[in-house]
Amino acid sequence: MYALRNMLGKMSLHRSVKGIRKGKPVPIVTIDGCKVRVKKDATVLDAAKKAGIWIPTLCYHPAISPDAVCRLCMVELDRGDWRQLITACNYPVRRDIVVYVSSEGAKQARRGVMELLLARAPESQELKALAERMGVKETRYPNVTESQRNCILCGLCVRICEEIIGQAAIGFAGRGVDRAVAAPFRQPSDDCIGCGACAAVCPVGTIKVRIHQDQQEVEISPFKSRSKLLVCEKCGAPIISTQVSERVLGKVETMSSEEFRQCIRLCPKCRKLQTAVRLQAATVYKKE
Amino acid sequence: MTVLGLRQLNSLADLERIRAELLSRRDPSTKSVHVCTGPGCAAKGSPKLYELFCEAAKQAGSEVQVQAKAVGCHGLCECGPIVLVQPGNIFYQRVEEPDVAEIFRETVLGGRVVKRLLYENPATGEKAETADKIPFYKLQKRIALAYNGLIDPTKITDYIAQGGYRGLGKVLSSMTSEEVISEVELAGLRGRGGGGFPTARKWRSCREADGSPKYVICNGDEGDPGAFMDRAIMEGNPHSIIEGMLIGAYAIGSEQGYIYVRNEYPLSVERLKEAIEQAKELGLLGENILGSSFFFDIRINRGGGAFVCGESTALMASLEGRPGEPRAKYVHTVESGFRGRPSNLNNVETWANVPHIINGGGQWFAGIGTEKSKGTKVFSLVGNVVNTGLVEVPMGITLRRMIDEIGGGIQDGKRFKAVQTGGPSGGCIPTEHLDTRVDFDELTKLGSMMGSGGMIVMDEDTCMVKVAKYFTNFLQKESCGKCTPCREGLSQMLYILDRITDGEGQVGDIERLEDLSEILEGTALCALGKTAANPVISTIRYFRDEYDAHILDRRCPAKECRGLFRYEIDPEACKACGICLKNCPADAITGEKKVPHVIDQKKCTLCGTCWEKCPFTAVLKV
Numbered sequence: 001m002y003a004l005r006n007m008l009g010k011m012s013l014h015r016s017v018k019g020i021r022k023g024k025p026v027p028i029v030t031i032d033g034c035k036v037r038v039k040k041d042a043t044v045l046d047a048a049k050k051a052g053i054w055i056p057t058l059c060y061h062p063a064i065s066p067d068a069v070c071r072l073c074m075v076e077l078d079r080g081d082w083r084q085l086i087t088a089c090n091y092p093v094r095r096d097i098v099v100y101v102s103s104e105g106a107k108q109a110r111r112g113v114m115e116l117l118l119a120r121a122p123e124s125q126e127l128k129a130l131a132e133r134m135g136v137k138e139t140r141y142p143n144v145t146e147s148q149r150n151c152i153l154c155g156l157c158v159r160i161c162e163e164i165i166g167q168a169a170i171g172f173a174g175r176g177v178d179r180a181v182a183a184p185f186r187q188p189s190d191d192c193i194g195c196g197a198c199a200a201v202c203p204v205g206t207i208k209v210r211i212h213q214d215q216q217e218v219e220i221s222p223f224k225s226r227s228k229l230l231v232c233e234k235c236g237a238p239i240i241s242t243q244v245s246e247r248v249l250g251k252v253e254t255m256s257s258e259e260f261r262q263c264i265r266l267c268p269k270c271r272k273l274q275t276a277v278r279l280q281a282a283t284v285y286k287k288e
Numbered sequence: 289m290t291v292l293g294l295r296q297l298n299s300l301a302d303l304e305r306i307r308a309e310l311l312s313r314r315d316p317s318t319k320s321v322h323v324c325t326g327p328g329c330a331a332k333g334s335p336k337l338y339e340l341f342c343e344a345a346k347q348a349g350s351e352v353q354v355q356a357k358a359v360g361c362h363g364l365c366e367c368g369p370i371v372l373v374q375p376g377n378i379f380y381q382r383v384e385e386p387d388v389a390e391i392f393r394e395t396v397l398g399g400r401v402v403k404r405l406l407y408e409n410p411a412t413g414e415k416a417e418t419a420d421k422i423p424f425y426k427l428q429k430r431i432a433l434a435y436n437g438l439i440d441p442t443k444i445t446d447y448i449a450q451g452g453y454r455g456l457g458k459v460l461s462s463m464t465s466e467e468v469i470s471e472v473e474l475a476g477l478r479g480r481g482g483g484g485f486p487t488a489r490k491w492r493s494c495r496e497a498d499g500s501p502k503y504v505i506c507n508g509d510e511g512d513p514g515a516f517m518d519r520a521i522m523e524g525n526p527h528s529i530i531e532g533m534l535i536g537a538y539a540i541g542s543e544q545g546y547i548y549v550r551n552e553y554p555l556s557v558e559r560l561k562e563a564i565e566q567a568k569e570l571g572l573l574g575e576n577i578l579g580s581s582f583f584f585d586i587r588i589n590r591g592g593g594a595f596v597c598g599e600s601t602a603l604m605a606s607l608e609g610r611p612g613e614p615r616a617k618y619v620h621t622v623e624s625g626f627r628g629r630p631s632n633l634n635n636v637e638t639w640a641n642v643p644h645i646i647n648g649g650g651q652w653f654a655g656i657g658t659e660k661s662k663g664t665k666v667f668s669l670v671g672n673v674v675n676t677g678l679v680e681v682p683m684g685i686t687l688r689r690m691i692d693e694i695g696g697g698i699q700d701g702k703r704f705k706a707v708q709t710g711g712p713s714g715g716c717i718p719t720e721h722l723d724t725r726v727d728f729d730e731l732t733k734l735g736s737m738m739g740s741g742g743m744i745v746m747d748e749d750t751c752m753v754k755v756a757k758y759f760t761n762f763l764q765k766e767s768c769g770k771c772t773p774c775r776e777g778l779s780q781m782l783y784i785l786d787r788i789t790d791g792e793g794q795v796g797d798i799e800r801l802e803d804l805s806e807i808l809e810g811t812a813l814c815a816l817g818k819t820a821a822n823p824v825i826s827t828i829r830y831f832r833d834e835y836d837a838h839i840l841d842r843r844c845p846a847k848e849c850r851g852l853f854r855y856e857i858d859p860e861a862c863k864a865c866g867i868c869l870k871n872c873p874a875d876a877i878t879g880e881k882k883v884p885h886v887i888d889q890k891k892c893t894l895c896g897t898c899w900e901k902c903p904f905t906a907v908l909k910v
Contacts, residue, residue: 141780
């Protein structure tokens with residue numbers, strides 16, 4: 001297997017030389033001896049994925065620009081006579097480089113960071129599972145900083161809200177150990193549309209979406225922001241927040257068919273049923 | 289500026305003509321009084337002195353021309369307020385309001401020296417009439433601070449008369465941008481903000497980087513405790529920074545500059561604003577500078593006071609209006625910095641050195657200092673040293689000479705213990721390394737760093753564990769909290785240090801601290817986190833016995849950590865006055881008239897009141 005990899009590596013080297021002639025250099029990343037070619041400015045993490053080598057991450061999400069705040073993805077970069085610890089998630093590959101993921105130095109660094117995180121959020125099951133996968137059984141450190149429901153301040157929620165949703169309803173408040181994710185003035189925010197993206201990306205389950213059936217509202221906890229829920233016109237089940245549905249409708253304005261608007265007013269189950277009726281297969285569906 | 293009858297300057301010849309005119313207008317018989325209004329002297333009331341001198345000058349009548357000037361920091365802050373009288377360069381120190389009339393009558397009008405106000409060498413008892421005879425100034429070489437104390441920082445004419453903006457004129461009229469960079473390269477100038485990165489290399493990378501516009505930024509966010517080097521330059525000679533930035537911008541190809549000043553320096557902001565306005569009026573900023581096609585403008589931004597904003601990427605984020613938090617520097621700021629454009633950031637002192645390099649030539653500048661660290665460095669010498677103040681010394685001077693000769697040794701005749709260099713993330717250097725030459729690389733070798741030039745001298749009564757705790761506490765408070773190692777690691781370190789100084793240290797705590805330091809150094813996001821362990825690591829390296837004494841013997845050798853020493857009354861020194869007895873809040877002291885008092889150790893809460901109150905220093909820490 002290793003020989004094959006090596007051979008592939010040589011082949012890719014040859015190709016990359018050809019690539020340079022065309023004016024498009026294709027750097028080679030050697031990760032733990034495995035050579036992969038990546039696009040210029042791809043990250044070390046991209047290269048590791050391509051090579052099939054796992055690097056633990058917490059604050060990384062493929063849809064969001066990397067910020068390298070959790071420092072869990074430390075790997076070693078070969079600098080000739082010394083090795084530099086770098087974060088894999090945002091180190092851009094611009095030339096041929098050699099990195100080590102399973103070297104003792106890199107492992108030690110990742111272990112140190114993980115232990116600090118475990119000390120901060122000792123009850124997080126998700127964190128414990130990741131630690132276990134990394135081979136970290138327990139932390140040497142006591143719990144000295146307060147975390148809000150095991151929040152590890154990875155900032156994915158803040159970044160997704162700003163970059164993808166475009167609302168920036170939450171941000172960081174406080175500095176240092178007092179840092180916390182919060183809506184402005186820690187009050188319910190009008191900017192929150194109740195989409196739940198922050199809860200979806202949260203790697204440790206700090207952020208939760210709570211449905212208040214009786215008030216037909218969705219609450220993003222712990223930010224206390226509430227939004228009205230759109231309920232299915234047929235069965236009354238909650239679908240999504242009204243603000244999100246308005247946004248979606250705003251985006252599909254070009255194909256504004258009344259039918260589409262009708263669809264979104266139904267929950268997925270009722271929608272299926274409706275389609276089935278249209279297809280005159282209602283009886284079949286009911287039997288199933 | 290129209291008041292002075294100056295028009296826009298359209299060429300180098302214009303500038304030279306104005307300079308000649310300004311110099312010729314000076315009446316050689318005019319006497320001038322320079323009152324230091326630097327931060328140290330101003331705190332001791334020098335602005336009032338300046339007003340009094342101004343009034344006196346007005347009333348002097350027409351037969352003698354007297355001019356009073358408020359100037360920037362002279363450096364010897366310990367002996368402030370400082371007043372210099374010209375001609376004669378007579379240096380008066382510790383001047384108080386009642387002395388003004390005497391100085392005016394005797395020295396300004398009568399030409400006689402007021403001996404009482406002269407500096408007296410404590411070792412020899414000799415009085416020094418002029419600054420160059422004072423040991424504090426003898427070893428100094430002033431480049432960045434050259435005009436401080438000579439010029440009125442609110443007047444561009446003073447700066448021009450001293451030869452200001454001549455470097456800019458030279459650059460615009462006869463040098464290409466590459467020649468400017470080569471000159472700075474020849475000078476071997478390295479960044480004075482702490483990193484010590486070669487300035488010319490930074491400029492060249494920024495010039496060659498793709499993208500426009502390019503930005504030139506001045507870092508005036510001086511946040512180290514006890515440091516005021518940049519402040520002295522911004523308040524004492526703001527035009528030198530502007531000229532340096534103009535030259536840098538010309539070399540890099542930038543049209544917009546920013547000066548980032550911390551908001552806690554309101555006077556710096558005011559002085560820089562005035563200076564920028566005056567430079568604009570004279571056409572030294574704006575379009576067609578000195579008749580060339582070069583365009584450059586400067587804006588001032590005020591920081592909110594976060595220590596981390598002195599870090600280049602955090603500073604740029606703050607400039608953009610975002611929270612001042614650093615980002616990874618895998619892509620350098622010279623390629624993508626402020627607003628994602630090539631940005632060149634240098635420290636105040638670096639910029640202030642640039643005009644002198646252009647005027648004096650790179651060769652001259654490189655002649656000063658050591659092989660790899662050229663020129664001079666401004667330090668704020670503070671702590672338990674006799675002459676606290678601002679000093680500018682050639683690189684390569686030994687720490688011993690700085691502390692003993694310039695600083696005048698340790699206060700109250702105590703013994704030297706350590707000197708902390710490089711601000712809060714620097715390290716402590718002990719006696720055995722006092723003969724180290726001060727330059728970027730030597731200090732780094734010792735586990736400390738040059739930093740921006742803070743130098744805190746500590747005497748034998750300083751507990752090094754407490755010092756480490758103080759700086760760790762500062763850094764933990766100032767950490768932005770963005771990355772895990774800095775936020776969590778520093779808190780863990782502080783927790784352990786707290787435990788040690790409380791007398792609850794455990795065996796293995798030193799190793800735990802070393803482990804945490806390693807994690808911080810290797811994995812933190814920015815330079816603040818990477819160097820944050822330096823105070824702890826350097827104190828463990830040089831003063832491990834003190835840590836051991838705290839942990840193993842529950843004893844603080846310097847007797848600073850409460851609970852790790854006892855108070856006892858020396859029966860021979862005790863005069864049985866009863867002051868300690870009356871003041872003791874725990875009623876732990878017993879004694880009668882003419883009988884030495886005794887502290888009951890079981891009742892004593894170690895508050896230290898008796899030690900503070902005893903007029904005969906009979907209460908001892910043991």
